[in-house]
């Protein structure tokens with residue numbers, strides 16, 4: 001997508017390429033629901049792409065296709081599936097494992113060598129200010145802390161691309177604001193590439209380098225792609241964010 005975050009000398013590397021993707025579901029009564037049609041999307045290293053659209057238009061479905069959790073009917077997705085980090089709307093931590101064990105389990109499953117696991121757990125927990133929680137169980141953490149652990153769990157595998165499905169939507173606005181800022185700092189520090197589903201146009205205006213919108217017709221198509229014109233750092237209460245939020249809403 002845009003090259004607003006890259007200097008001219010940078011080689012722009014394509015991290016995700018979706019071409020002509022269509023997806024339908026077959027319901028239990030045999031009826032077919034066409035959800036996505038003819039989606040083309042290219043994301044480059046360092047892009048922070050926010051995906052918006054009305055409820056039920058297929059945002060999560062698109063993310064699941066990219067993650068390989070469901071298959072498209074037609075079309076191609078070029079992405080290194082071993083290098084995807086996925087953060088769900090809810091934290092999905094395992095209650096019977098400590099924070100550290102939750103992260104270790106994912107590192108193990110992704111084949112990160114044992115000698116590197118402890119160092120990564122410590123580094124990424126430190127990055128989100130949660131070093132003190134390593135030995136704690138999820139039930140001992142607040143919602144915002146659990147969501148941060150979920151993000152750490154995805155980041156610690158050092159994915160090429162991070163897929164997030166409304167990760168801050170269940171949080172109160174103060175916690176969400178803090179987390180958005182910390183999250184952006186992490187993303188910059190690691191030069192991460194992000195595809196982020198949100199309902200919140202203000203959040204998209206604050207976080208993104210690029211904004212894509214799924215139309216609400218069934219099946220949905222990508223009806224708008226735009227580059228975020230605002231420089232970082234941004235103030236979520238600024239007039240510029242408010243104006244951009246209004247513009248985004250007008251396209252949904």
Ligand SMILES: Nc1ncnc2c1ncn2[C@@H]1O[C@H](COP(=O)(O)OP(=O)(O)OP(=O)(O)O)[C@@H](O)[C@H]1O
Nearest residue numbers: 025026027035053054055056057058059060061062
């Ligand atoms: N596993 C499934 N089987 C059948 N239909 C499904 C399945 N998953 C999603 N759908 C349908 O596909 C459509 C798109 O769902 P999806 O969750 O992708 O939308 P969304 O844009 O993420 O919605 P929301 O914003 O409400 O989370 C909806 O009509 C939904 O009912």
